[in-house]
Amino acid sequence: MSDAQPFSPINDPALLHSPLFTGMSELEYNAIAAFLERRHIPNGQTVFKEGDPGEDMYILLSGKLSAYVSQSDGTQRWMFEIKPGDFFGEMSIIAGETRSATLTAKEETVIMVLQGIDFYRIVFEYPMIGIKLLTAICHIQTTWLNQSSKHLGDLTRWGESARRRAITDELTGLYNRRFLEESIKDRFEHGSVGIRIMSFLMLDLDRIHEINDRHGPPAGDKVFVVVAEILRSCTRSGDICARLAGDEFAILLPDTAETEAMNIAERIRETIANCKVSVPRTPDVVDKIEIEIHTSIGISVAPKYASGCEGLFLSTDSALRKAKDMGRNRVELAG
Structure with missing residues (x-):
């Protein structure tokens, strides 16, 4: 990564409308924004790799990031894209988990970084802001889990349907x-x-x-x-x-x-x-x-x-x- 520099609060729509700041006042938003650091990620560069330890969380300001996970044969499988305003990497600083995927820039990209130490500083020094911050993270995590559950359910139903097709006669159902x-x-x-x-x-x-x-x-x-x-x-x-x-x-x-x-x-x-x-x-x-x-x-x-x-x-x-x-x-x- 390169071009690290302090970030001053700005009125960037992607940042202002990030789900991370849902329900926050302008003062609360500015309090968190004061801790954010702007980083430029060149096209093709990796933000972090699957299995890496993590101490920071991020918000995508502009550009495009793709997430990949490793398959059993060592190849990388594309999982999803991160859109401007989305935040990611929070579980590494909340639960101490390693990175669950590899994130790579697919074009010139700018991210905002919140270091783990600053995350906990906000939580302990500004508890009301910390509660809103954690609530927003919890809400997004729940949404992702629901989406994942639906996706897994769809896959299960598709698999069962494919299994039935493989063992049954199409005309009679026997x-x-x-x-x-x-x-x-x-x-x-x-x-x-x-x-x-x-x-x-x-x-x-x-x-x-x-x-x-x-x-x-x-x-x-x-x-x-x-x-x-x-x-x-x-x-x-x-x-x-x-x-x-x-x-x-x-x-x-x-x-x-x-x-x-x-x-x-x-x-x-x-x-x-x-x-x-x-x-x-x-x-x-x-x-x-x-x-x-x-x-x-x-x-x-x-x-x-x-x-x-x-x-x-x-x-x-x-x-x-x-x-x-x-x-x-x-x-x-x-x-």
Whole structure:
């Protein structure tokens, strides 16, 4: 830093309207201004670095300052800019903390400096001014904390939304194949299937291509959404319903033996068979028609029929093919 010189009270708008002086009279403002020191910071020069000890606080009079923090790989990440009138660095003299960021001038900049010793001199010698000074700092700190809390909340919601997108099927809202496979592998890898069983259902819709050809792909999509709702309604909170691809769906039933799995599968099959879906009569016609849908379901149970994720998929797919070969719209068990 350079060009340090005493500062006389001036009517600079940035200083006069700084939140640091909120609620102060002209005499109180002048009393603090008498302790301020003017410093010029050339473009590109650093005011202080992250981790440095600090004994002064500052007010930006003119120019632009950017704050950066260090990332784990050593690179600097931009955090925010400081505007004329903003004050900063106060926590180093109030709480004895090191600097939390690196501040660098992005153009020719002028700052006003209040040394820590003068800060406490004001507080002890002019207690009413000190109270207003500390109140202003507290108010700004609270505002920053609220803004940070909102920002963190937004990030959390964005992260949760991104997570949901990563593990769910966009059309139906069911889990996707990746999440389903990871859930199954997790149960195998942690040895839970050695003691606790799980059942696995795979189903696809009978002759869905005929619906797409006759009524159009949007009709097929509507059928998928309806089926997804039925799967949710026919399963329990701990079950994992997933859309594998196209008209192929699967359900993981933790801690479920084959008898109960057969009952759940039959309930799903019957509910789908009794459902009527309203779709366009043809792709080019607005008039609606109600159609019936049917599904074939295969079931396998671990560890009885499989000792790993791949084996569970294969044995269940074999049971599904059996259901189709035996006339469709039915449930078949592996083995």
